Amino acid sequence: MDLTLRGVVRRFGTVTALAGIDLDVAEGELLTILGPSGSGKTTLLKIVAGFEFPDEGTVHLGNSDVTVAPPRSRDVGMVFQNYALFPHMTVAQNVAFPLEMRRLAKPERERRVAEALALVELAEYGHRLPRQLSGGQQQRVALARAIVFKPRLLLLDEPFGALDRKLREAMQLEVRRLQRRLKLTTLFITHDQEEALILSDRIAVMSAGRIEQIGLPDDVYARPGTRFVADFVGESNLLDGVARSGAEAEAAGFGTVTLIAPAGAPGARATLLVRPEALRIGAPAAGLANRTTGTIIETVFLGLSVKLRLRLGTGLELLARLPLRPSEPFPLAEGDDVPIGFAPEDVHVIADAGR
């Protein structure tokens, strides 16, 4: 393991920012810490970078214990939220800074700077000042500065937040390519679940100072372990259910839901997750094990798909997302009463353990 955290606790007065974090990041892996603001992800990042120290627990980089080591001896490259480029230095001087701190000889320094700038496609920009660059270019400088000294670990602190959508998507892919190519062990911090799903090898979802779930993006999305994860990652229909005998549950406002396996001991409470794209509306709903009818109360066109808000007779609201084909007109309209259905295998059961 390249980065190992064991039982990391951090308190600020009476507030517990981190309540016992265990985390392993493998060599060359891009692991995302995903969580809302206040979940403790920034504190976690600072502890890994060395700007904060844990009250309990240990931090290891490779085999060395860096729990209380100062930032400079950790060999961690970090891209800050606002890049934190040095405005009084040129791009080349910025990128050379970590090499200078490591007392590399000037020719070697210049060679590595040129190499890093070429890697982020800014070879011609070394003599410019940061403020003469666009936001995306500044970010690439920050990235070059963070990787030029071949760090043991790369930290990315919400680096795409300040970019507009198109540029953000381009930068995400670029960072991903670079990370794979250089096999950089990377810890990526974000509150944007879409970004996390795109970039990550694995995702750790944080809430209230704990890691709620850690797993492959696909796992976290399709098989969330807690109601919080189901709600935070992607859009969801969460039904309050009670397990019945056999592969069935009683869902509030919906009725009996057929599952592929029992939801637990009869009478046990559980949350049933059905993703919006799993709902079938209209004719395709026919023949599915779980069926009802409802009224379309809102339609939102999203380009490739359309999002529907549906209300059942019981007052329960469901979200559906249907694919759109440009060549065919969308057959449904607000106010239509439509059949709604979903298959048993599209229901994910979350046992109610406290939450």
Add this chain to the structure above:
Amino acid sequence: MPAARRRQPGKFALGVVAGLVFAFLMLPLLVVFPISVSSASYLQFPPPGFSWQWYVRFLEDVTWVESAIRSFKVALLCTALSMALGVPLSFALVRSRLRGMRLADRLVAAPIIVPNIIISIAIYSLFSKLQLIGVWYGIAIAHTILALPFVVILVSAGLRTFDEAQEQAAMGLGATWGVAVWRITLPQLRPSLIAAAFLAFVTSFDELVIAMFLSGASMTLPKKMFDNIMLEIDPTIAAVSVMQIVLACICLGAAALFGRGVVPGTPR
């Protein structure tokens, strides 16, 4: 453009008031400068004729030149001391999360509020025990008390607007905190630092009350000017004033030249 401006009576009135204030501030200069090149041997305005004699007299009088040099030394040492103490103090006040820092922050301005004469008496009794009366560095140390608040106020204001993430970035990239401050923070605080040093220098160079208590036989320039007025009133003092003003203008010009913004010109 001027036509558009004339249509706004508020702006016009503002211009008039600003002009009057400017004239009020500048008028003394218009008197002092002609008198300093007066051919008369007493203060007379307008001067009857032109002469450099008062500048010559200043330069020929050893006591004038000595006191000017002494004032320079005092002001330079005072500047060095107040920067050496004031910059670290500013970091402590802005960055420290210790209890009582807010109170300390308020107390920094105390030497500005306490009357100079009180400070002078206090320092006099202390320095007489320490045998710091009548030596130039004694005056410099005392002046540091007056200059320190200006340095701290200016530098901590600059520091408060500085993005601390840059310092963290530098440390993450391998710098010690000291190197990060020296290479990253201080260069960007340069305008504040230059302004602070200039104010410290002028505070000391201009100071009379403390100098009167502490200087004894080794007079600073303000003390010499004061004595000169007490004994004989001649235009030498006007010549000295003009030279002081010119010096201050040079300093201000230099500060404007070197202290502009954080970025040293655009490399091409």
